[in-house]
Amino acid sequence: MTLSICTPLLESLPLGQLNDTRVWLKMEALQPSGSFKIRGIGYACEQHFSRGARRFISSSGGNAGLAVAYAGRRLGVPVIVVVPETTPERGRHLLQCEGAEVIVHGKMWSEANELALSLLTGEDAFLHPFDDPLLWEGHASMIDEVVAAGVRPDAVVLSVGGGGLLAGVDEGLRRNGLADVPIYAAETEGMASYAAALDAGGPTEVPVLTGVATSLGACQVCLRAFRLASERTVVPVQVTDGEAVNACLTFLDDNRVLIEPACGAALALLYGKKIPADSHKNFLVIVCGGSTATIDSLKGFTG
Numbered sequence: 398m399t400l401s402i403c404t405p406l407l408e409s410l411p412l413g414q415l416n417d418t419r420v421w422l423k424m425e426a427l428q429p430s431g432s433f434k435i436r437g438i439g440y441a442c443e444q445h446f447s448r449g450a451r452r453f454i455s456s457s458g459g460n461a462g463l464a465v466a467y468a469g470r471r472l473g474v475p476v477i478v479v480v481p482e483t484t485p486e487r488g489r490h491l492l493q494c495e496g497a498e499v500i501v502h503g504k505m506w507s508e509a510n511e512l513a514l515s516l517l518t519g520e521d522a523f524l525h526p527f528d529d530p531l532l533w534e535g536h537a538s539m540i541d542e543v544v545a546a547g548v549r550p551d552a553v554v555l556s557v558g559g560g561g562l563l564a565g566v567d568e569g570l571r572r573n574g575l576a577d578v579p580i581y582a583a584e585t586e587g588m589a590s591y592a593a594a595l596d597a598g599g600p601t602e603v604p605v606l607t608g609v610a611t612s613l614g615a616c617q618v619c620l621r622a623f624r625l626a627s628e629r630t631v632v633p634v635q636v637t638d639g640e641a642v643n644a645c646l647t648f649l650d651d652n653r654v655l656i657e658p659a660c661g662a663a664l665a666l667l668y669g670k671k672i673p674a675d676s677h678k679n680f681l682v683i684v685c686g687g688s689t690a691t692i693d694s695l696k697g698f699t700g
């Protein structure tokens with residue numbers, strides 16, 4: 398069984414014409430859990446299940462937790478998600494809809510995570526949202542699908558939070574002979590933990606994260622995401638919250654699909670023409686998706 402689906406690969410004529418190039422959208426927003434996360438987390442959950450795990454535990458109130466909850470429901474495995482009090486009601490509700498048990502604990506994520514870890518018994522698997530080679534291997538399948546569809550991109554645009562998506566896309570490009578393709582890694586200014594790592598020469602903790610792109614809110618990126626920047630071309634680019642939200646709204650008009658600002662950050666590189674024209678002929682944008690945004694929350698943003 399594979400828990401993620403093969404998503405559509407669509408050409409965006411508006412983005413192509415705006416940037417005088419071809420732009421391909423890998424529509425991970427259409428995954429059953431609402432984001433790309435089910436690729437890696439679904440793969441990891443299947444591996445843990447086949448090795449005997451009989452309960453899944455997560456401390457993510459966002460798309461990673463949702464992917465664990467979806468995987469658990471499909472595999473018939475109970476799921477516990479421990480979230481801090483700051484987790485919005487919508488996030489808790491979506492988790493409960495998937496049948497997960499939601500435990501609210503602590504003011505900060507670190508407290509929720511500590512409780513989650515303390516629950517672990519020998520029959521449990523803990524699913525990290527981004528720092529796990531199993532996740533990267535699962536995420537890599539999205540690139541296999543792009544290549545199988547006959548598209549060989551000469552540049553990839555994606556969002557970076559903790560760096561799991563970046564590590565997975567890197568792995569997928571490598572195993573398809575695309576190790577030389579540059580990756581443009583977008584984050585919002587308030588969530589710039591990847592830029593901080595590159596500046597500091599290693600993953601470093603960003604004490605205060607701010608803004609609307611909450612799914613990019615990892616204080617520190619994983620070591621793998623940092624290291625691969627010295628193995629291939631990775632160009633970090635920052636956008637404002639306003640640019641990310643506007644990209645979501647324009648994308649909604651263009652493609653009739655609602656995405657989070659975390660995903661809008663990547664699209665903003667092309668909607669905002671932030672990558673020099675003529676530099677590439679075939680852009681691939683990972684439309685990573687996300688379930689936490691609503692139309693009202695996007696329209697209500699006043700940056």
Ligand SMILES: *Cc1c(COP(=O)(O)O)cnc(C)c1O
Binds near residue numbers: 432461559563615660
């Ligand atoms: C998790 C997530 C990201 C960031 O992925 P990382 O693997 O943490 O870099 C971006 N967008 C959405 C919608 C996400 O859920």
